[in-house]
Amino acid sequence: MTTPHTPPERSFRTVGAVMALCWLTVFFDGMDVNVYGAVMPHLLDDSSLGFTASTAGTVGSWTTFGMLIGALTAGTLTDWLGRRPVVIWSVSLFSVGSALCALAPSVTVFGAGRFLAGLGLGGLMPIALAVVTEFAPPRRAALSLGLMMTSYHAGGMVATGLGLALAPDFGWRAVFWAGVLPALIAVPLVLKWLPESPGVLLAKGRTSDAEAVAARYGLPSPTPAEAPEAGARGRFAAVASLFAPGSRIATPLLWVASFAGLLLVYGVSTWLPQLMRASGYSLSSSVAFLMIINAGGIVGMLVAGRAADRFGAVRISAIWFILTACGTFLLRAHLPLGVAYTVVFITGIWLFSAQVMVYSATSTVYAPAQRATGLGWVTGIGRTGAVVGPWLGGAVVEGGNAGLGFTTFAAAAVLGAAAICLVPLARRTRRGATAQQTSALAGATD
Template sequence: MTSSGMPGPGRPNTDRPPHTFRTVFPVLALCWLAVFFDGMDVNIYGAVMPHMLDDPGLGLSPASAGTIGGWTAFGMFFGALAAGNVTDWLGRRATLVASVVLFSLGSAVCALATGPDVFGAGRFVAGLGLGGLTPLALAMVLEFAPPGRAALTTGLLMSSYHAGGMAATGIGLGLAPAAGWRAVFWAGVLPALIAVPLLLKYLPESPGVLLARGDRTRADAVADRYGLPRPTPVQAPAAGAKGRIAAVRALFAPESRWATLLLWLASFCGLLLVYGVSTWLPEMMRSSGYGLSSSVTFLMVINGGGIVGMFVAGRAADRFGAVRISALWFALTAAGALLLKSQLPLGVTYAVVALTGVWLFSAQVMVYAVTDTVYRDSERAAGLGMVTGVGRTGAAFGPWLIGALAATGSQAWGFTAFALAGLAGAAAIALVPLARRSRGSAGATPQDGAVRVAGGPSPLD
């Protein structure tokens, strides 16, 4: 204690609350809300695409629809790259707010579009906002997560993406038939009106970012308020371009370079599946002979399965290891995709779609949980950013590939493409433990094993 009775810099505050889900609930809830709207915006396009293809005034073809889906992902790629500079300038909280504003603006542009070019520009703008949001939200919740609950926390956060996807489907089913597809995109402006005021008022800044910016007093105050250990310089992400370059170089240190490449491949496959399915599932099912309403409902069902999957995968990964669960989930996704290629009774198809949702989305999220165990605290944001950023190429490739197949009337081959992506993702993530060398001499911190449960296996076992 100092002479004033206050804890000195870097010293623990014995009066802080315990570090539990309850103490950090406001942070988790606010990040959950932001990612909810992220999922809603991403899935709106797939929910209304059949209506847009049937609108002669818009002039959208299957090929251009797939290309536009890719433009969204390209916007996300550039948004993720820009997020680092914006975070240095504004901090994580303000960057999250800016991301929400940007993808809401993109939705408004889409609602006003008179042709595919303007609509594509709106989706690109939305992608710029979406690109930085997920890695920033993940970095925030992982920093605030209780010890030993990183995978579960990640699953809880990403369940919001699928709740948003279900909301998008519900809005599409409720508004598009009567009010037209434009009304659905006007609903996509709501995040700026709902989430932004709440984020500005209640979301704290990251203690690690505050420390990196030289504000030790505020960093310690936020950590004490939420029951976190006070950040140390080695845990703080380096600010500025030089700091980010150094963090990216650290990803290719001898003990992690091959693991980095495998994580990128797994993320590529995972996001190919996530965005390929989110964009094209209704149209693929319609081309397989299902009615329009049923085809759109499949998107809601698969996102409902995704919510269940997040809770199941998070708990399972905390117990058995994120690598094992992610690899198994990728393989089961491949099996589900192949089953959907078959002509099954409607009830069976709904069941297969729901189970595929349980596996598909959480397979990708567990890649993020594995990332948290591969890199040090000071490298976590860079590692997550690169894994999600490189994965965006898969997010662009997936919708484009299915669009190209749809243009030739070969949508059914899309299910085969999804199955191959699932198998490749399973192989890549399963090899991460073999590729990662021991970090004992690399200055690993106690937080490196954050996903490990007391008495349980490491997520990399």
């Protein structure tokens, strides 16, 4: 029988290596997601594959459909297989998918590559979110998530830079070859340095290893209550627990908020350059808008994380969604180029971090043993919005109405705000919530 240890104080210094590895993997995630939008104008101008705005939107939806499957599968299986194996397989999948796109002789093969990449991209995000939430310093969970998600936008900026630097002279295929780098860089580092979750180790019967990881990173000693139940029965129980008293109404509300947020993230990431081009801006300026909105996203993650730790993730997410609606609706007008750059940058501050604060709120709704599953299903169901976003953007661009596209994105932001606002009310009106769930709600709304 082991004696619980007294862990050292957990801080960004003690868990820095874990945060850095998660940052790196999500950086490559953001690069792979945004590379499609970055080369979209070049794909549409290349007659060899036969891309049209409609087929490009459909291929974008294949990507996000793969992400949906990846998120649901990874979020449910990670407590059984472990965090590290799922991270490694996810990174490997989207690297292989990028290589397949670079070699694609047809739209069908290209779409298969994007679907395969989507499986890996969808699987990575909920696991990275769960790892950061578990290892984050006390009372710094939202800030930690925000810091990690800056990497997504840094990756998006690099993807845009690669599109601007490589595609005009070397073709869009060269940009996708850069997507093979994650398997060569991130996978060896994860194998060597990323620790496994103490709760997962405890569930596997590796008690001494669980205690060692907890001691090294300043985590509390894992308890059986924090260890996921093993086997197929445990996977079913983890999903069923999302609808236990205290969360059964909050769960679908989180799904709706995630749907709206990911519709915005992937719809805008895929179609912003083409929407701006349809609004009358030049090709180079239109692609640059994607880099600018991701730069705003980096600032937004830092601001939102600190604000959410102080005022609550639910409140900040709702405010951010409303501000996103205002910014996207304003883009209906053909603004002077400098003003348009400013509006896009400011909109990026709100747009991406509104969704991340949904994840932060999710982490407070579920107990530790259900957190990875809860995040997996919130991101997974939310991927239906990521499927709809690129397809909807393609339909709008095909009709030549850029203003309608921006109005649609604004409406999605209002839907997200309404859903996330109702989460605290739904939980307060449920009887039978545990004391732990009630305490977690206070952390999400205070």
